[in-house]
Amino acid sequence: MNTPIKNTALIGFGTVGQGFYHYLVENNEDKQLSEIVIKDASKNRIPENLNFTNDVQKVLNNKEINTIIELINNDQEAYKIVKEALQKGRKVVSANKKMIAYHLEELVALEQQFGGKFLYEGAVAGSIPIIKIINEHYAFDExxxxxxxxxxxSNYILTQVFEKGISYEEALFQAQEAGFAEVDSTADVGGFxxxxKLLILSAHAFGKFILPExxxxxGIENISKSDIEFAQNNRLKIKLVASAIKQNNKLVLYVLPTFVDEKNELFNVNNEYNTVEIVSNNIGSQTYIGKGAGKLPTGHVVYNDYSSxxxxxxxxxxxxxxxxLRHExxxxxxxxxxxxxxVENFLEEIQxxxxAKGYGKIKIKDLIKNKQLINVNKISIITLTESELxxxxxDYRVDNKLLEYA
Ligand SMILES: NC(=O)c1ccc[n+]([C@@H]2O[C@H](COP(=O)([O-])OP(=O)(O)OC[C@H]3O[C@@H](n4cnc5c(N)ncnc54)[C@H](OP(=O)(O)O)[C@@H]3O)[C@@H](O)[C@H]2O)c1
Known part of the structure; x- marks a missing residue:
């Protein structure tokens, strides 16, 4: 019987690393795993008999290992690992969205220069294979x-707040207990x-690499109880929506809390679920929904990357x-x-x-410029899509009176 070649190293054995390992075992491929790199060698591991090491350099220098599955929770360390692996012509899978959003252009160039591979479906939208859909399903459409x-x-928190009437703080605590939210929730609730994820998708959909700054x-961190009541009294929900709109040679991008009504497809996407709606020239609008995070949903797409x-x-x-294309x-x-x-100094057509509640229109660049002012003063900002506007x-003008809540 042939001994399987131990040509794969898994770096990171937390939520997603263990999810990936689950599928390796299920598909009888765990024998190909040479080593599992972790950070803290003193932690108890299940299963405990695997080949754990905290020496990442030893693994990167091992010429037998041609495949690196990078699933750590530190973007700067992940960048060093992925960069070195690609410079050595290795095949690399990662799910580290922050690291990828900041370094994608360079990593793609390294992949091409040194003949390696770089796949990262797990970085965006959990179990929805959205990068594959954009690359393959939309290959012949714009x-x-x-x-x-x-x-x-964020979606879990907003769902709990709207459906169960609990406070934002309580919902955040529940999300942390359920394993959806990190202890430091800034990246999630701040919309980062x-x-x-939006920027990674934009690289594939529009060919544009744009830095997060x-x-x-x-994000949703400034949404107040009065905003929730206002939405409920007007039969609306608030969702954190990432948008990319191409208009001729311009690309407009933003992540903003957004009012949606029951006719909007996003209205019933709840809890940890993610969704992506794509509008293309030939197909029109098409929407994909699936679990946005977690051990098995994310582990599954990482395993799919590994297998392919x-x-x-x-x-x-x-x-x-x-x-x-110009980022506008x-x-x-x-x-x-x-x-x-x-923020009225930056607004036009203010109502x-x-x-102090009201609405108006503002340039995207003025919102970017005033982010600090917005956060220091806990000013909620919720955008209105065309139908909600x-x-x-x-409602405002026909009745000649203010909205229901007023
Ligand atoms: N959780 C999700 O649902 C999800 C979904 C999509 C994408 N992601 C992305 O997937 C990646 C992993 O997330 P996770 O939730 O699985 O993280 P996690 O549960 O916090 O686990 C992180 C793992 O990385 C190890 N680690 C950290 N720094 C290391 C280093 N310098 N060298 C070697 N190992 C190191 C940790 O070691 P110890 O065990 O010794 O602490 C731990 O095993 C992140 O980039 C995350 O953004 C996560």
């Missing part, structure tokens, strides 16, 4: 818009995690057209806020609803 709920933690992200390393290579077919922040968007008066205007 994507014009994408929008989605890409952060399971959703932004990283350049793009507007506002020999046959699959991401194509970045839109990169040449992406060079002609001069566009106006409509926003509602519980403290609209604190006060009640006290029309309803705001109609």
């Amino acid at each position: 994507i014009k818009q994408m929008r989605g709920i890409l952060n399971g933690t 995690d959703a932004l990283y 350049k793009v507007l992200n506002i 390393l020999d046959s699959n290579k991401y194509i970045y077919k839109n990169v040449s057209s992406g060079k002609k 922040t001069n566009e106006f968007i409509w926003i509602y806020s519980n403290k609209i008066t604190l 006060l609803i009640n006290g 029309n309803r705001f205007i109609t």
Whole structure:
């Protein structure tokens, strides 16, 4: 009987690493695992008899190992590992969205230069194979818009707050207890995690590599009890939505809390579920929904990447057209806020609803510029899609009175 070649190393054995290992065992491929790199050698492990090490360099220097599955929770360390592995021409799978959002362009260049492979489906939208869908299903169509709920933690919190009437703090605590939210929840509730994922998808859909600092992200952390009551009294929900809209040679990107009504497909996407709606030239609108995080949903897509390393290579077919696209922040968007008066200097067509509450339109770049002011003063910012805006205007003007809550 042949001894399987131990050519694979798993780096990181936390939630996703263990999920990936589950599928390796289920498919009888765990014999190919040479080593599992972890950080803290003193921790108890299950199963305990695996080949654990905390010496990542030894693994990277081992010429027998041609495949690296990088699943650690530190983006800077992950960057060093993935970069070195690609420089050595290795096949690499990662799920580290922050690291990928910051370094994708360079890592793709290394993949091409040194003949390795780099797959990272697990970095975006959990179990929805959205990178594969964009690369393959939309290979012969032009994507014009994408929008989605890409952060399971924020969606879980908002769902609990709306459905169960519990406080934001309580819902965040529950999300942490359930394993959806990290102890440091800034990336989730600040809209950063959703932004990283949006930028990875934009590289595939539009061929544009954009750094996170350049793009507007506002999370759910400033949403107040009065915003929730306002939404409920107007039969709306608030969802954290990541949007990318291509208009001729312009690309408009943002992550923002968004009012949605029951006609909106996002209205019933709840808890840790993610969704991505893609609007393309030929197909029109198509929506994908699935579990956005967790051991087995994410482990599954990582295992799929691992299994397809020999046959699959991401194509970045839109990169040449992406060079002609300009990331546009001069566009106006409509926003509602519980403290609209604190940003009124930057707003046009402002409508006060009640006290400091109101809505108006603002340039994306002015929101980016004022993020600090917004966070220091806990100003809620909730955007209005076209249909919700029309309803705001109609309800407001037809009745010639303020919205129900006012
Ligand atoms: N959790 C999810 O649902 C999910 C979904 C999509 C993507 N991701 C991404 O997947 C990656 C892993 O997330 P996770 O939730 O599985 O994290 P996690 O549960 O916190 O586990 C992280 C693992 O990495 C190990 N580690 C940390 N730094 C290391 C280093 N410098 N060298 C070697 N090992 C190191 C830790 O070692 P110890 O065990 O010794 O502490 C631990 O085993 C992250 O990039 C995350 O953003 C997670």
